[in-house]
Amino acid sequence: MLKTELLSQLQLQNDQHLKDAIGIFQNLKEEELLRPSASGGWSIAQCLEHLNSYGDFYLPLLKKVVTVEASRNTPYYTSGWLGDYFTKAMDPRTGTKKMKAFKNHTPSGSLDAHKVVAVFIQQLEDLHRYLDMALQADLGKRLPISISKLVRLKAGDVFRFLIAHNERHVQQARRNLIR
Amino acid sequence: MELTDQLALLKQVIFSLAPLTDPQWERMAAIWQPFAARRKEILTTEGTVEKYVYFVTSGVQRVYYYDEYGREATIVFTYAPSFGGVIDAMLLQEPSAYFYETLTTSSFLRASASALLLLMDEDKDIAGIIHKGVVRALSGIMERMAELQSYSSEEKFRKLLSRSPHILQLVPHKYLANYLGIDPTNFSKLINKIRI
Numbered sequence: 001m002l003k004t005e006l007l008s009q010l011q012l013q014n015d016q017h018l019k020d021a022i023g024i025f026q027n028l029k030e031e032e033l034l035r036p037s038a039s040g041g042w043s044i045a046q047c048l049e050h051l052n053s054y055g056d057f058y059l060p061l062l063k064k065v066v067t068v069e070a071s072r073n074t075p076y077y078t079s080g081w082l083g084d085y086f087t088k089a090m091d092p093r094t095g096t097k098k099m100k101a102f103k104n105h106t107p108s109g110s111l112d113a114h115k116v117v118a119v120f121i122q123q124l125e126d127l128h129r130y131l132d133m134a135l136q137a138d139l140g141k142r143l144p145i146s147i148s149k150l151v152r153l154k155a156g157d158v159f160r161f162l163i164a165h166n167e168r169h170v171q172q173a174r175r176n177l178i179r
Numbered sequence: 180m181e182l183t184d185q186l187a188l189l190k191q192v193i194f195s196l197a198p199l200t201d202p203q204w205e206r207m208a209a210i211w212q213p214f215a216a217r218r219k220e221i222l223t224t225e226g227t228v229e230k231y232v233y234f235v236t237s238g239v240q241r242v243y244y245y246d247e248y249g250r251e252a253t254i255v256f257t258y259a260p261s262f263g264g265v266i267d268a269m270l271l272q273e274p275s276a277y278f279y280e281t282l283t284t285s286s287f288l289r290a291s292a293s294a295l296l297l298l299m300d301e302d303k304d305i306a307g308i309i310h311k312g313v314v315r316a317l318s319g320i321m322e323r324m325a326e327l328q329s330y331s332s333e334e335k336f337r338k339l340l341s342r343s344p345h346i347l348q349l350v351p352h353k354y355l356a357n358y359l360g361i362d363p364t365n366f367s368k369l370i371n372k373i374r375i
Contacts, residue, residue, distance in 0.1 A: 122353075
């Protein structure tokens with residue numbers, strides 16, 4: 001796939017997440033953000049806190065990749081098979097299976113709800129900037145993943161995975177609005 | 180928005196300051212070109228000369244101060260239909276003390292400062308319109324200064340909502356809290372307290 005095409009697709013999705021966070025989530029009252037889902041599942045704040053814990057891990061790694069100009073830079077990007085698999089499993093359009101959150105990514109029940117939303121918006125803004133810079137970067141560089149030291153994914157797949165994962169839980173958070 | 184619609188909007192705003200004759204308007208209209216920017220693009224950097232004057236036709240932008248200690252002050256938000264850019268640096272042709280950035284995807288008409296300054300030199304009526312526009316902006320800034328120094332956080336918040344009701348849905352709260360000079364935590368308390 002053309003790198004420009006991949007990055008502009010990801011940017012479009014990320015922009016929609018920003019619109020949801022700014023247009024909807026940040027303007028909810030604390031009690032609405034903290035209310036568990038109808039089935040007793042995560043509140044909106046918990047969904048976003050879960051995403052923040054991924055951002056905390058991956059954004060500094062992505063920042064490093066995009067701030068170094070690539071010595072090897074091709075106009076095309078090819079996903080790794082594992083990166084592709086993880087992304088598709090996370091993307092709510094292709095991965096419908098329910099998953100259980102890993103322990104280090106399980107959100108607490110007592111949260112500073114508006115702070116969580118503010119951090120989420122900050123992370124999406126950072127991601128937006130890194131996607132812009134990624135055109136000059138080597139997206140084939142391998143990065144470790146948060147749940148195992150043994151597996152490494154291409155930076156391009158980390159972008160894809162992270163944004164598919166955001167999509168999954170932003171949708172979940174939005175479902176909490178319809179009551 | 181089509182260029183003709185953007186120009187019609189510009190004409191409306193300019194004529195609300197003072198009318199121009201058809202030939203005057205044609206000369207004025209000729210210096211503007213369409214310009215678009217995505218979210219979080221810095222259009223003017225501190226320390227550089229402001230080369231353009233902007234007329235906003237969609238989106239939200241801000242002029243802000245940012246220094247080496249990481250101190251930040253959001254001076255003004257701009258949105259359609261109004262002028263944007265760092266106006267003092269543009270008219271004085273001096274390095275800007277501020278940044279101008281988009282906060283959402285934005286579209287503009289944009290004219291080069293030199294073209295506008297030349298028109299103002301050649302045509303007293305056009306210079307008069309710009310003068311009036313700048314004085315209006317000055318009134319707005321003086322009004323805000325008074326509010327910043329005397330209003331409570333809640334009053335500032337309510338004033339912002341009455342002046343720009345849609346801004347809460349378009350701009351992250353951190354910029355709004357910064358603009359009002361209140362702590363983000365207090366901003367969240369106002370969101371909880373006040374019916375939007």
